[in-house]
Amino acid sequence: MTRVLAQYLSLETAALGVIEFALSFALILAALSLSDTPSWGADPSAVAALAVCVAFVAAGSVALVGLYRPGFSRDRRSMFVKIAVAGAAAVALALLIVSGSHAGMSRRTVLWIVAMLLVWVGCVVLMRLAFAALAQRSLLTRRVLVLGSGARAARIIAMLRSRYAARFEPVLVAPGERAPALETLRQQRIWGIVIATGLEDDGFAQALLDSKLRGARILRDTGFCEQHLGRIDLDTIDAGWLLGADGFAAGRIDAAVKRAMDIAVSLVLLLLTLPLMVLTALMIKLDSPGPVLYRQERTGLHGKPFTLLKFRSMRADAEDAGNPRWAQLGDPRITRVGSFIRPMRIDELPQLFNVLSGEMSMIGPRPERPQFVEQLAEIIPFYRGRAYVKPGLTGWAQVNFPYGASVEDAREKLAYDLYYVKNRSPLLDLLIMFSTVRVILFREGAR
Numbered sequence: 001m002t003r004v005l006a007q008y009l010s011l012e013t014a015a016l017g018v019i020e021f022a023l024s025f026a027l028i029l030a031a032l033s034l035s036d037t038p039s040w041g042a043d044p045s046a047v048a049a050l051a052v053c054v055a056f057v058a059a060g061s062v063a064l065v066g067l068y069r070p071g072f073s074r075d076r077r078s079m080f081v082k083i084a085v086a087g088a089a090a091v092a093l094a095l096l097i098v099s100g101s102h103a104g105m106s107r108r109t110v111l112w113i114v115a116m117l118l119v120w121v122g123c124v125v126l127m128r129l130a131f132a133a134l135a136q137r138s139l140l141t142r143r144v145l146v147l148g149s150g151a152r153a154a155r156i157i158a159m160l161r162s163r164y165a166a167r168f169e170p171v172l173v174a175p176g177e178r179a180p181a182l183e184t185l186r187q188q189r190i191w192g193i194v195i196a197t198g199l200e201d202d203g204f205a206q207a208l209l210d211s212k213l214r215g216a217r218i219l220r221d222t223g224f225c226e227q228h229l230g231r232i233d234l235d236t237i238d239a240g241w242l243l244g245a246d247g248f249a250a251g252r253i254d255a256a257v258k259r260a261m262d263i264a265v266s267l268v269l270l271l272l273t274l275p276l277m278v279l280t281a282l283m284i285k286l287d288s289p290g291p292v293l294y295r296q297e298r299t300g301l302h303g304k305p306f307t308l309l310k311f312r313s314m315r316a317d318a319e320d321a322g323n324p325r326w327a328q329l330g331d332p333r334i335t336r337v338g339s340f341i342r343p344m345r346i347d348e349l350p351q352l353f354n355v356l357s358g359e360m361s362m363i364g365p366r367p368e369r370p371q372f373v374e375q376l377a378e379i380i381p382f383y384r385g386r387a388y389v390k391p392g393l394t395g396w397a398q399v400n401f402p403y404g405a406s407v408e409d410a411r412e413k414l415a416y417d418l419y420y421v422k423n424r425s426p427l428l429d430l431l432i433m434f435s436t437v438r439v440i441l442f443r444e445g446a447r
Contacts, residue, residue, distance in 0.1 A: 010167070012140055013068050016127065017059060023123055025055035027116040028094070034112060053097055054113075058090040058120060066438040067128065070167045074135075078442075079128055085441070087121035141169045145180065145190045147208075148172075148197030148221075155235060156196050156221050164229060182211045192217035194224045230400060231415040232422065234381060242382070247422035250389075257426055262362050265433075266355040277349055280311055280341060287337040290316030293350060298367035301390045305370060306359040309350035313338030324371045343443040351393050363429040364392025365417040376410050383410075386417040389424065396420035396428075399435035402444070 029051040065082040066072060072079060091114055098113060134140050144160065146153050153172060160168040171190070173180070180190070193216060199205040212218045222241065225233040242248070250258075281292045294312040297305050318333040319325060334342065341347045354360040360367065365386040368376070377383045397416035401409075420428070438444070 010070070012131075013070075016131070017063070017068060020062060020120075020124060020127070021055050021059040024058040024090075024117075024120050025051050027120050028054045028058075028113065031109070031112040031116040032098070050098065054094045057093045057097065058117065061086040061089040061093070062124065064089070064434055064437055065441065066435070067124075070164065072128070072131075076132070079132075080125070082442070083121065083124055083128065086124070087117065090120075091117050138169060142167060142191035143169045143171055143189050144224075145171050145173055145185070145193045147193060147195050150197070152221060152236065153196040155233075156194060156224075159225075159229070168228075180211075181207075182214050182216055185211065185216055192219060192224075194219055194221050196221040225415075226419060226422075230396070230419055232418040234411065234415055234418075237382070242385075245422065248388075250424060254426070258361065258363075258429065259358075261426065261429065262355050265362050266352045269349075270352050270356075273349055273352075276346065277311075280337075280346055280349075283337045284312055284335075288315060288335045297370060298391065299370050299373045299387060300359055300367060301387065303373075303384070303387050306354070306367075308360075308367060309353055311341060311347040311350060313342050313347045324369050345440050348393060355393060359390075361390040361392045363395060363420075363424075363432050364390050365395050365420065366398060366413075367391035372410075376407065379407055380411050380414055382418065383414055385421060386414060389421055394432060394436040394439075396432055399432055399439055 029048065032047050032051060062068065062083075065086045067079070067082055067086065072082075094113055094117060095110060098109070131140065146156050148156075149172075157170040157172060160170045168191075171188075180188075185193075193208070193211075195208070195218065199208070208218060219227070220236075222233050222236045225231055225236075284292050290312055292312060294310045294314075296308050296310070298308040300306045313335060314331070314333040315335060338347070351360060355362055373383070373387075395417065396419060397413040400416050401413050403409075420432075
């Protein structure tokens with residue numbers, strides 16, 4: 001595993017990205033070199049630079065739709081749909097870039113570029129099918145030896161067998177057994193050891209230390225969840241761990257960069273989506289009685305309340321008794337227009353004004369209603385820790401976990417929110433923005 005953008009990336013995923021980038025570069029370079037457009041060959045370095053730009057666009061379109069995410073091959077239908085979307089986006093953007101760089105691009109050049117990108121799409125399909133075949137044979141699955149018994153070990157194993165089954169295969173070893181030697185680990189293709197228990201037995205601990213010093217990968221369950229699952233394990237941390245852990249800090253420069261990004265991105269999005277917002281407001285007004293905008297009190301930075309803006313997607317009397325309610329799957333309170341704008345996240349667009357005013361950020365934990373915050377803080381440890389950064393229009397929890405509508409869902413989302421609070425950076429924000437496009441495009445997790 002290698003650390004990229006504040007999270008760990010598997011070597012096979014990194015290799016797949018490098019191969020696809022190199023392939024797209026080679027094909028586009030060939031298309032430009034073989035075209036009959038005058039002066040393409042006059043400056044080989046300019047042609048190569050253009051090919052690099054198009055290759056980045058092609059590889060970026062694949063990443064944008066989530067085809068480098070773990071388990072991308074588990075649903076074949078979804079995989080093919082995403083490849084088709086990525087291919088269409090790559091062709092359109094490639095033609096835009098090439099035509100913008102050379103006004104005299106001929107029809108033959110266009111056909112060459114389209115043909116090469118279609119070949120590239122075919123190669124992407126073949127590579128994904130090859131990965132899927134290897135995954136089915138568990139050749140890309142990492143075998144993880146879980147040391148421990150009881151709830152901690154059971155929780156790690158259940159987690160790996162559900163959402164992360166495509167990446168990890170857990171093997172349980174009770175702490176009373178003899179610690180496996182390094183040779184045994186290699187014979188059994190054990191990728192790493194996760195310690196989900198105390199190490200009161202000095203002999204057992206010494207055997208593990210010997211394996212670690214000889215090259216074995218050994219992690220505590222807390223570190224494993226953070227580094228390889230992108231979340232903080234709430235059941236294994238305490239105030240002492242939080243005090244001693246790295247991260248949880250952002251200097252003035254980072255804050256200034258984030259604020260500048262918020263202003264720039266929100267202004268651009270407001271300009272781009274203004275026609276859509278006007279159309280949405282008109283549709284809401286015609287669809288059901290009530291105001292176009294829905295104003296709701298939410299909890300912001302350091303617990304300070306603010307008024308959040310949304311397009312109204314439910315009936316005006318959705319909370320006629322004044323009691324806050326979580327939205328449920330197939331909620332009958334949702335209007336006809338709401339059933340469209342909620343999955344597409346169009347109802348969230350007015351929050352760009354909250355971002356401009358500084359009450360929210362583009363990236364951060366989603367702001368909750370004060371009533372829910374009080375309720376959840378009494379049940380879930382460290383829940384108020386998510387309020388030490390500005391709430392966001394989108395966040396790490398939103399791109400990794402479906403819409404939450406229960407206390408248990410709130411607990412799961414907090415595991416991702418705390419990961420973001422601990423590891424936040426401009427690069428991680430950029431990754432979340434790109435991932436949000438995938439969530440919106442394929443309507444993941446909406447209710």
